[in-house]
Amino acid sequence: MTEPSTTNPTALAVEMRRVTKQFPGVLANDCINLQVAYGEIHAIIGENGAGKSTLMSVLSGLLKADEGEVLLKGHPVRGRPHLVSRRGLGMVYQHFMLVPNFTVAENVILGNEPGDRVHLDLRAAEEAVRRLGQDYGLNLDPAARIEDLSVGEQQRVEILKVLYRGSDVIVLDEPTQVLTLQEKNELFETLRCLVRDGRTIIFITHHLEEVMALSDRVTVLRRGRVVASLAIQDTDIATLAQLMVGREIGPGEKRTGDVTGDVVLEVSDLTAVSERGLQALDGVSFGVRGGEILGLAGVEGNGQRELVETLTGLRIPSGGEIRIGDQSTHGWSPRQFLEAGVAVIPENRRVRGVVEPFTIAENLVLGRHWKRPFSKGWVLDLGAMEAEAKSLISDFGIVPPDPEILVRTLSGGNQQRVVVARELAKKPVVLIAAHPTRGLDIAGRQFAHSCLLRERSLGAAILLVSSDLEEILDLGDRIAVIFEGRITGILPREEASEGKLGLLMVGARR
Amino acid sequence: MKDLSIRRIVRELGQALLPLALALAVGAVIILAIGENPLTVFGLMLRGSFGSLRRLSGTLQEASPMIFTGVSVALAFRAGLFNIGAEGQLLIGGFAAAWAGFALTGLPGPLHVVFCVVAAAAAGLVWGLIPGILKARLGVHEVINTIMLNYVALSLTNFLVGHPYFKEPGQIPQTRDIAASSVLPRFEFLYAHAKVNAGLWVALAVMVAVGYLLARTRYGFEIKAVGYNPEASEAAGISKSRVIWTTMGLSGAIAGLAGAEQVLGVFRCFVSPFPFGYGFVGIAVALLARNNPLAVLPAALIFGALTSGAQEVDVHSGTPREITVVLQGIFVLFIACEFVLRRKRRVGETEGGPKAGGKGREEEGRGEDG
Structure with a gap:
């Protein structure tokens, strides 16, 4: 384990002076000044493409700034990422860097293995991981394999990794994107605990309520520039939102008109099996009318992905039927679904x-x-x-x-x-939108929503799959909830509330 | 459709020639160690491959089959498939050409040649379809199957050459000579005993055709889409498995044509053992050409020249001719290094680079089975 390098008490934890980074055709960072004091939680917010990730890549040494200066604990950052990390900077990427079939302990020590030149002291590693976990409430079994862990637990391993390396300035890139509410709260608790212990946190996000809940200061980026850097008590969500997008945000577009179309997409008693041979869909039935948005709510991993795949011909159902208009789709290829007018905005665009x-x-x-x-x-x-x-x-x-x-x-x-x-x-007859706004900023989200509403007014039957209840409640004419491969309820929007849906999402039958 | 500016071409060319320069540098050290002057040896190689019409015809003769196999491997590569089996496809194609060449008589000249060429392509097609269909239907990895089919092709042709129906009577293991009507005319205008033949025109035509296929046709678009991202292609209604088996078949057919060129133009029968290695050189050629069919020509010429320059080195210097094989090996090594470096660079780009500040690693990579 490396000790945190000595701190220069007069300096800031991170200071960036007039950092500029140009890519062909894009000025990603334009003369950015950033000051992060020791022991603070500093949020960096901005829309997609505002320059947040570029700035963090410059800080970590992955990219070299064209102009300007970066100081980490008073020392200029130059050169390679591993040198910067030795100075105490730890990065927790959104996309985890873990070896899936290694254990927690093995992953944590990777690159800093304890033991002598020849032998690997795994027992010491597990002990160190256990101790670190206890200190910061990151409870994990050091001998568990990564592939058996939930996403939230994997993130804890990432955090343990930077702690094990003795990092005292920790950057988290959109850490909450993949977490459940519960996991998010635990993460926040851990971060607060780390700060109490004298560490500094830089936190990249575009969820403003998280900024308000967690951070001490916030720096807003827009189009590669810093538009504001504020103490949290001096600001509020509305101000931040406006700073971020640079314009007033109106209330979201609302739906108009009643649904009168015929049932275009009809699913009856659909079953499907996942790659692992588990029953992913267990008798799913619903119908979507033309000009209607059916929101499908549910905690991720309850069969949504398999449902979307069977509805587009990418997965062959093991039973039941999908009808589009008056056609049975039995035995159809993806191409035939496409030709029949089924369009899909897939869950994982890349x-x-x-x-x-x-x-x-x-x-x-x-x-x-x-x-x-x-x-x-x-x-x-x-x-x-x-x-x-x-x-x-x-x-x-x-x-x-x-x-x-x-x-x-x-x-x-x-x-x-x-x-x-x-x-x-x-010009789809049936549009399947799976998490259409995941990873998008406010403008992108509004754009996607208005697109869906426009398609609705053009008469498309829309299935909106999302784990974001707010989105579902905003857009859905009716709301179905999926749990463990079954539809646990379908509510008209007037009857749906977060509370009711929440119960259905954990399996309470209606 | 992409930018074809002079600058880009110069840059690409420079990147392609860098491995050659490095290989020559290492080669120079080896030649020095032997006690010879590297510059003399390189001069001899250059003279030996381009110094006269005779030597040029030798280079072109070496390059001809390499164009076929290079294009074959490059095409498969674009669909994300490693065709290591060009060697076997070439053998089978060559044998089919020889068979059609001696067994069919009475066809008018041009028709007979065309028939033999088609027979070679068809045989190569079958040899490519086998791993193609196994991959498309059962997901069996094409590298394993193409490698193993190379041995099957080698044994099969060796066996058949010895069969009385095919064998030329006498001690030499070779098939009967093909009919005169099936011979691909040699470039005697270049040099009286030239062995380079009209197969070169076929090679160039195939190369241009594949270039057009990839750049301008619907099928080429689907090949590239599947090669780059099979999942997204499937979602877009492209049949991944159809692209896989057809591309492997096509790739095999093109490699089979190399066999026709050798049999109908150079040997005029199927000899055993058949000249070995054009299929494997094709992999290096495709790598050097970065799987761009049109770049296969210069790449094949470089490898052809390295091979044909050997004799001159042997005769006029104390350096053994094997130095050219050593050079080719080092060359391939450096091409491979460059290839790996380029990949790394690309990964680096997507991580922090010109994402316009977008999140480099955005999206949880929750892969196939979440």
């Missing part, structure tokens, strides 16, 4: 949504590329693809507005816009 090494134009026609005007016979019409891309780029505000840019280089929000643009351009 896996199912986009082909990252393809250009924006190529991604926007993917799934329609075999049709006119994009294909004439066997040959692609690149001109038609480009024309379509240009029009979708301007309709959906994709940035940068260049059809030839690779999707890999886009920010998450813009990748999502590409997916949404493509799926809506199919």
